[in-house]
Amino acid sequence: MSVITENWQQQSAANKKKYKNWLQRVQRNKVLKQLPALHEEAFAQIDCLNCAACCKNYSPRFKTPDIKRISKHLKLKESVFIDTYLRLDEEGDYVVKQTPCAFLGEGNACSIYDVRPSDCARFPYTDEDVLLKRMNITLKNAEFCPAVFYVLEKLSNC
Incomplete structure (x- = not known):
């Protein structure tokens, strides 16, 4: 039976302390080997x-290569792309000006999917070491991403 249920968000919130404890004591190398398969399963x-x-x-953060690639795809000057769609956040990273993302289209499809920012392509990091290295990000992501919840549930119940 799948751990994904209708109330996964409530379960994720209720299990936050369990996930945090597990992430603090995890055997990294053992878990890293499991991530690709669990990612695919999720x-x-x-x-x-x-x-x-x-x-x-x-x-996501829009890094310089992302800005160059997306600007070219949209046939905009980089400065126009930045002025139109992005702002600097508290950490000095470019992020979207608005939520939902201006590139989120009908049916929840991304209108720039093929050239999307690398943060988007890698999200939710369930197949890489970010899941283990950046505990606060992982715990936050588990609150709104069912794939992160799924992977954490599977791993923390082993």
């Missing part, structure tokens, strides 16, 4: 187009 059951909470509520 996304075999979860369709991001049914959710898009990441695009609706948060912003």
Whole structure:
């Protein structure tokens, strides 16, 4: 039976302390070997187009290569792209000016999917060491991303 249920968000909130304790004492190398398979398993059951909470509520960082690539794709000067879509956040990173993301289209599809920022392409980091290295990000992501919840549930119940 799948750990994904209708109330996964409530379960994630209730299990936050369990996840934090697990992340603090995890055997990194053992878990890193499991992540790719668990990532695939999670996304075999979860369709991001049914959710898009990441695009609706948060912003990726737009790094210089992302800005160059997306500007070229949109046929905009980099400065125009930045002025139109981005702002600097508290950490000095470029992020979207608005939520939901201006590139979130009909049916929760990304209108720049093929050239999306690297943060978007890598999200939710369930197949890489970021899941273990950046505990606060992982715990936050588990609150709004069912794939992170799925992977944490599977790993923390082993």
